[in-house]
Amino acid sequence: MTYCLGVFLDDGLVMASDSRTNAGVDQIAKVRKMSIFEQPGQRIITILSAGNLGTTQAVITLLKENLNKPESGRDLFSAPTMFEVARMVGGQMRDVLKHDGDYVRMHGDPNATFLVGGQIQGESHRLFQIYSAGNFIEASSRSQLLQIGETKYGKPILDRAICDKTSLDTAAKLALLSYDATIRSNLSVEGPIDLLRYKKDSFSAENLSKYRRDDPYWVSLRDGYSDGLMSVIAALPNPPRAGGK
Amino acid sequence: MTYCLGVFLDDGLVMASDSRTNAGVDQIAKVRKMSIFEQPGQRIITILSAGNLGTTQAVITLLKENLNKPESGRDLFSAPTMFEVARMVGGQMRDVLKHDGDYVRMHGDPNATFLVGGQIQGESHRLFQIYSAGNFIEASSRSQLLQIGETKYGKPILDRAICDKTSLDTAAKLALLSYDATIRSNLSVEGPIDLLRYKKDSFSAENLSKYRRDDPYWVSLRDGYSDGLMSVIAALPNPPRAGGK
Numbered sequence: 001m002t003y004c005l006g007v008f009l010d011d012g013l014v015m016a017s018d019s020r021t022n023a024g025v026d027q028i029a030k031v032r033k034m035s036i037f038e039q040p041g042q043r044i045i046t047i048l049s050a051g052n053l054g055t056t057q058a059v060i061t062l063l064k065e066n067l068n069k070p071e072s073g074r075d076l077f078s079a080p081t082m083f084e085v086a087r088m089v090g091g092q093m094r095d096v097l098k099h100d101g102d103y104v105r106m107h108g109d110p111n112a113t114f115l116v117g118g119q120i121q122g123e124s125h126r127l128f129q130i131y132s133a134g135n136f137i138e139a140s141s142r143s144q145l146l147q148i149g150e151t152k153y154g155k156p157i158l159d160r161a162i163c164d165k166t167s168l169d170t171a172a173k174l175a176l177l178s179y180d181a182t183i184r185s186n187l188s189v190e191g192p193i194d195l196l197r198y199k200k201d202s203f204s205a206e207n208l209s210k211y212r213r214d215d216p217y218w219v220s221l222r223d224g225y226s227d228g229l230m231s232v233i234a235a236l237p238n239p240p241r242a243g244g245k
Numbered sequence: 246m247t248y249c250l251g252v253f254l255d256d257g258l259v260m261a262s263d264s265r266t267n268a269g270v271d272q273i274a275k276v277r278k279m280s281i282f283e284q285p286g287q288r289i290i291t292i293l294s295a296g297n298l299g300t301t302q303a304v305i306t307l308l309k310e311n312l313n314k315p316e317s318g319r320d321l322f323s324a325p326t327m328f329e330v331a332r333m334v335g336g337q338m339r340d341v342l343k344h345d346g347d348y349v350r351m352h353g354d355p356n357a358t359f360l361v362g363g364q365i366q367g368e369s370h371r372l373f374q375i376y377s378a379g380n381f382i383e384a385s386s387r388s389q390l391l392q393i394g395e396t397k398y399g400k401p402i403l404d405r406a407i408c409d410k411t412s413l414d415t416a417a418k419l420a421l422l423s424y425d426a427t428i429r430s431n432l433s434v435e436g437p438i439d440l441l442r443y444k445k446d447s448f449s450a451e452n453l454s455k456y457r458r459d460d461p462y463w464v465s466l467r468d469g470y471s472d473g474l475m476s477v478i479a480a481l482p483n484p485p486r487a488g489g490k
Contacts, residue, residue: 159430
């Protein structure tokens, strides 16, 4: 499994991905699921991937090969808008599934999903979720969160705490807590976590961090959160006994 | 959907269930998913149900009809152990699926799952999860939580805070917070919540409460939790900027 998260904020985007890939429980590896395509000062495109690793790697490889080749129809560097970028990612996946899907289906699920976030000069930052069908939806100020993969364990803390006015740093902190909740409850998600804080109009991916499970900040964050949470719970009154007895 | 929870503690059991049943989004109703079979001072059996409502209602109805009929082979009041009770519930479900399964499958999933918790004089309290196949697993002091239905959203807070030494009242409080997390993130789970605190060796279901969403205690609990959680998060330091810049 996988857990990838995109948060759409007034101030920019927070994009995060875990690193576990597995086929069954005895074939486990680490892969990076975040790909960044950057033209400093001009455009930044971040793609997070979940699903069949053969499919997602083929899609990313072909998108890289098509960079600066506008005639391919899949050149992320010549797409005029992030909407066109999302279409290219969906189209590239459709090509890969057309090429491999029928062969893979006999052995397992060939499908994949992507989060695509970024900004191109001339428009604001945008965030999309690409479905296995190659179509997609876009995040908005009313719907800030997009998640793919093992999404449920880490959702409550985000639903409770994030809104469109949340700062990039606070959202990054919440993202790490969301990953901690997921990793505690589910074996198929694991660090290191790649975490990008993209400040709108910066056209830069320089605020990109990698968090291993033993990263001192992440350790202190989750310990502080656990301790604080336990204190909050302990301080809340117990449910009254039924019937008031 | 549904969310049912059983917690196995040194002090006894906490059993909880929501009340939403739906077929699609425009056919929504409330049902009670907790059934209690009680011989005061002798035995108490609590059954929580999830899955196809026709199946679960048929199973519970037939189990009720078979009470005090040992010749049925499904008399919960003559089962000598909770293990035998779990077998009877699984067996009753197999009968129902044999009777209806092939007809239902053309229209949808006929399967169901159950949590079965309680105590019979002569042994300690026990808790089981009955799978759709009619087989089952048992909770233990190392594995206190059993959940069925929409289980993931409400699991992180329990994983973080519950152990075998947790008191019944604290576990009941955590159960209500677990339901709150689930209801916030998922439309298919809704109150009222039926919540039983069973103290071991009491052979009594008297500490059984029902919590509507507007129950004053539950409102104050979730508001207090939200406020406390937001304070904890705000007090934790933000992730350092990448590269220490």
